[in-house]
Amino acid sequence: xxxxxxxxxxxxxxxxxxxxxxxxxxxxxxxxxxxxxxxxxxxxxxxxxxxxxxxxxxxxxxxxxxxxxxxxxxxxxxxxxxxxxxxxxxxxxxxxxxxxxxxxxxxxxxxxxxxxxxxxxxxxxxxxxxxxxxxxxxxxxxxxxxxxxxxxxxxxxxxxxxxxxxxxxxxxxxxxxxxxxxxxxxxxxxxxxxxxxxxxxxxxxxxxxxxxxxxxxxxxxxxxxxxxxxxxxxxxxxxxxxxxxxxxxxxxxxxxxxxxxxxxxxxxxxxxxxxxxxxxxxxxxxxxxxxxxxxxxxxxxxxxxxxxxxxxxxxxxxxxxxxxxxxxxxxxxxxxxxxxxxxxxxxxxxxxxxxxxxxxxxxxxxxxxxxxxxxxxxxxxxxxxxxxxxxxxxxxxxxxxxxxxxxxxxxxxxxxxxxxxxxxxxxxxxxxxxxxxxxxxxxxxxxxxxxxxxxxxxxxxxxxxxxxxxxxxxxxxxxxxxxxxxxxxxxxxxxxxxxxxxxxxxxxxxxxxxxxxxxxxxxxxxx
Numbered sequence: 001x002x003x004x005x006x007x008x009x010x011x012x013x014x015x016x017x018x019x020x021x022x023x024x025x026x027x028x029x030x031x032x033x034x035x036x037x038x039x040x041x042x043x044x045x046x047x048x049x050x051x052x053x054x055x056x057x058x059x060x061x062x063x064x065x066x067x068x069x070x071x072x073x074x075x076x077x078x079x080x081x082x083x084x085x086x087x088x089x090x091x092x093x094x095x096x097x098x099x100x101x102x103x104x105x106x107x108x109x110x111x112x113x114x115x116x117x118x119x120x121x122x123x124x125x126x127x128x129x130x131x132x133x134x135x136x137x138x139x140x141x142x143x144x145x146x147x148x149x150x151x152x153x154x155x156x157x158x159x160x161x162x163x164x165x166x167x168x169x170x171x172x173x174x175x176x177x178x179x180x181x182x183x184x185x186x187x188x189x190x191x192x193x194x195x196x197x198x199x200x201x202x203x204x205x206x207x208x209x210x211x212x213x214x215x216x217x218x219x220x221x222x223x224x225x226x227x228x229x230x231x232x233x234x235x236x237x238x239x240x241x242x243x244x245x246x247x248x249x250x251x252x253x254x255x256x257x258x259x260x261x262x263x264x265x266x267x268x269x270x271x272x273x274x275x276x277x278x279x280x281x282x283x284x285x286x287x288x289x290x291x292x293x294x295x296x297x298x299x300x301x302x303x304x305x306x307x308x309x310x311x312x313x314x315x316x317x318x319x320x321x322x323x324x325x326x327x328x329x330x331x332x333x334x335x336x337x338x339x340x341x342x343x344x345x346x347x348x349x350x351x352x353x354x355x356x357x358x359x360x361x362x363x364x365x366x367x368x369x370x371x372x373x374x375x376x377x378x379x380x381x382x383x384x385x386x387x388x389x390x391x392x393x394x395x396x397x398x399x400x401x402x403x404x405x406x407x408x409x410x411x412x413x414x415x416x417x418x419x420x421x422x423x424x425x426x427x428x429x430x431x432x433x434x435x436x437x438x439x440x441x442x443x444x445x446x447x448x449x450x451x452x453x454x455x456x457x458x459x460x461x462x463x464x465x466x467x468x469x470x471x472x473x474x475x476x477x478x479x480x481x482x483x484x485x486x487x488x489x490x491x492x493x494x495x496x497x498x499x500x501x502x503x504x505x506x507x508x509x510x511x512x513x514x515x516x517x518x519x520x521x522x523x524x525x526x527x
Contacts, residue, residue: 024075027115030199032068036110037075042148045110046138047078050196051189053104054161058278058285059168059182062106062161062189078107080136081162082286084296089341091426091434094451095141103165103282108158108193109137111144114205122474123154123197123206125236127215127222129436131246132186133163133297135218146444151471154206156197160189164263164289167299169256173264173271179278183256183302187225194226194235212238212474216439220244220328224403225301227321228312238477240327240470242438243334245395247403248523249311250301259294266292313403314523322412325477327470329418329497330400335391337434347430349383358387361394365521377513388432393514394521396435401515402523404490414489416479418469418498419510422462425454441466441500461502469498 024035025043036045049072051062079102112121126142128135137157144155160166166186170179181188194211201208213236215223220241226232227239241247251259261271267288269276277285289296303310312318340346349357355367362370374386381389397419404415420441423432431437431452440449444467446459453459465483473479479498480487485506488496495509509515 025115026071027074027110028203030196030203031065033071034074035071039145040149041113042145043110043112043115044145045074046076047107048074048110049078049106050108050158050193051106053102054106054165055103056279058103058165059170059179059185059274061181061185062192077109077136077138078159079105080138080159081105081165082282083130083134083162084286084290086130086134086297087342089337091337091341091431091452092436094449095139095439097138097140099136099138105159105161106189106192108156108196109144110154110156110204111148112154112205113148113152116203117205118202119205120207120210121152121154121205122471123156123201123204123208123211124470124474125194125197125211125213126155126157127190127213127219128157129215129217129219130162131218131297132167132221132299132301133218135162140448141439141443141445143443143445143448147442147467147471150444150467151475153471153474154201154204156193156204158190158193160193161186163296163299164285164294167256167301168260168263169251169253169302169304170260170274171304172253172257173260174274176274179274181304181307183304184307187222187229187301188231188307190222190226191229191232191235194232198235209237210475211236212240214240214242214327214442214470214474215244216242216436216442217244218246221246221300224248224312225250225308227324227326228310228318229308230320231307233320236324238325238327238474239321240473241329241400241403242442243330243396243400243435244328244403245399246300247313247328247399249314250303250308253302253304256300256302259292259298263288263292263294313406317403317406317410319410322410325413325415325473326404326407327416327418327473327479328400328404329420330392330396331420331435331437332433333388333392333431334396334433334435335388336431337436338395339391340388340431340434346387347384349387351383354383354387358390361391362521365518370517373513373517389514393511393518397511397514398518398521398523401495401511405492408491413477416473416487416498417490417496418479418500420466421499421501422458424452426452438466442470443467458502462500465504466500 052065080099082101169183198208221244224247440453441463444463468481469479
């Protein structure tokens with residue numbers, strides 16, 4: 001039997017000393033110190049306050065928090081904005097991480113390999129999806145340990161106000177200056193978070209002069225919105241939009257005002273009772289939002305002549321971000337999830353049923369001619385295949401192409417275009433390349449995304465390709481890597497597009513049939 005360590009040490013005149021655990025990492029922010037944790041060599045800080053609570057200041061711009069002197073724990077995600085639950089799908093099961101809801105929700109999360117070490121790492125700020133109405137920066141798929149380790153970048157995810165808390169356009173109803181920015185306070189929260197990033201860049205081991213904002217779905221729309229906000233100018237230097245159906249524009253003031261009037265009426269108030277709406281108990285406000293015509297799910301930014309002077313990419317590209325490089329793209333079959341999860345019958349459409357099912361996506365055009373053109377171009381495809389082409393093209397692919405075209409036409413920094421074609425094997429492969437699949441690969445988080453991506457060497461291959469390209473773009477403004485073929489800038493002549501698959505390739509104008517058939521339809525403003 002081996003002697004105990006203490007006895008052995010005593011025998012040689014030494015005293016045993018218990019090993020001391022490493023102290024929790026300390027981050028001294030501009031408002032006060034916080035303690036985090038270490039995960040695989042990465043410093044992690046969760047639930048870091050970047051603004052004061054908005055309780056008592058509903059519909060008003062956020063303010064700086066009170067400073068604190070003693071370290072606060074930052075080891076768990078904080079509250080998310082109150083929201084009406086959206087549609088659910090088992091494909092997102094791996095990512096679920098619901099947090100308590102509160103109007104005190106303005107917190108961010110940081111992953112970095114260095115603290116105040118003088119190294120200027122690229123900073124990547126993730127804007128979560130869920131439209132402008134649901135979500136938070138706490139989803140498991142957004143965990144930043146692997147991305148920070150892989151590229152020696154700083155990752156920041158944030159919470160901000162959503163739905164009516166962040167995007168209730170009231171300036172068409174009241175002249176009260178307190179509510180002049182109500183239709184865009186959610187985006188103003190993001191600007192405040194970016195100001196925190198700027199002010200604390202050195203402390204988190206990053207470069208305040210090299211910040212990339214990136215997001216998927218609603219997050220991509222938020223990226224586009226920030227590109228049109230003068231208050232965000234200089235707070236980010238590169239932008240990535242993944243599968244954004246709402247990236248061209250928000251609502252008009254007329255639409256935003258109508259939504260606000262409906263919510264006020266649903267709450268049984270008059271348009272002069274904005275203060276009552278602003279101070280209504282949270283549960284009562286949520287009840288009114290659910291009962292309104294918006295159902296809590298129909299809110300967007302509104303050009304207000306103040307924080308958001310105009311639409312981001314309609315009728316052309318905003319000049320505010322002319323010098324910001326843009327990486328933009330989509331997944332090949334976005335709507336297998338977005339429509340197919342709630343309406344599984346679309347996977348078994350007949351040719352007779354296709355025209356009626358596709359009609360909403362062909363409004364404003366010759367539906368019969370478009371369907372005939374696609375059938376002629378893809379004779380081996382089923383009615384369901386053609387439906388997914390139509391719906392994905394109208395809502396997502398055409399939006400990305402239009403955004404890229406308008407930015408290229410406006411001159412300035414380059415645009416790079418991609419399309420993800422790799423098909424997930426989940427559920428026998430029925431989902432093909434669904435909306436949000438890219439998140440697993442961009443964050444190099446296959447193990448945290450198995451419900452949508454599955455796992456294995458092919459999945460990791462896609463994560464290697466996409467995460468390295470995103471890291472390269474954040475570092476240099478060019479997504480080129482050694483593992484990819486030469487990736488030209490996007491222009492309206494070649495339309496060079498990186499096709500992400502197990503063997504990546506560049507295609508010029510990869511959607512020529514769809515692009516031509518849809519070119520005379522109004523551009524979709526998303527759902």
